[in-house]
Amino acid sequence: MNDEKIIALFFERSEQAIAELDRKYGAACRSVSFHILGNREDAEECVNDAYLGVWNAIPPAKPHPLLSFVCRIVRNVSLKRYEYNTAVKRNSHYDLAIEELEDCLASSSTVEAELAKQELTALIEAFLDTLSGEDRVIFLRRYWFAEPYNEIAEKVGLSEKNVSVRLVRIRKRLRSYLSEREVFV
Template sequence: MDDLSIIELYFERDEQAIRETDQKYGKLCYKIAYNILESREDSEECVNDTYLGVWQAIPPTRPKSLMAFVCAITRNLSFKKLESERAQKRSHSAVVSLSELEDILPDERIKDSLGDEELGRLISRFLRRQKADARNVFIRKYYFFDSINEISTRYGFSESRVKNMLYHTRNRLREFLIKEGVEI
């Protein structure tokens, strides 16, 4: 079933919408959650909570991309769960991945004044200007939280090349943000 039809099912409050969403995006949502949480049970719970979140958001929201909408909800819920677990001193690869970006993103005080949406727009604009390979590798690492090994397998690159691409893309992002007037 296509996304527009699934969205219509949500607007009709037809529970088939959840089953269709699960069939089409369930594995992707689970992978995102698992890459962040590294726990089968927590990931399954997060995916189920995603469906509830989508059900509650549509209507009134009519997403342009159901996949992006569902993935964003999964990521946000996974990070909320990760934050509560981090308070319990658990370590996760998502925390490690995000810590790689700490040196190039504004600190919380500056980010609060800049706004998450504006920072997101700047990063999106930066990524659109990058070569496809660099952009895709960056997104797989910092949006989907794929491991270096998964990325190298997916694109047929050596792990060394993936690490090098990420290093240079992070540096270019830092330079871009500074040029745009963002205090780092």
């Protein structure tokens, strides 16, 4: 079933919309959630919660494309679960991905106060625009989707080592990009 038909089912308030959404994108959603949480059961539950979020959002939303819309909701729900789960332990792909970023984001306790999230998003987008398509995909697969190096390597057709080196360089560029804009000094 194509995305337009699935969205039409949401507009009709038909619960079949959820069933069709799960048939088509369930595996991709579970993959996003699993990479953040590192736990299949929690991922399953977060995906179900995300479906409820999609149900509440459509209508009025009429997302195009549907997959990135759903992935975003899955990521947000999974991050909330992650924060709840990891008050005491740290063990997921997301942990590792985020720890890498700690180094290039200098410790500034005033950042949250000084910079609204939206502004930071705009800065990140501007930074992403400076990267090549391949580097942008590697960066987002690592830090948006929390995918491990070997999976990224497989998806972009590079070696794992190559992906690792690219990420080191991108983080270095990110650090200097943000520093130049006096975000983290």
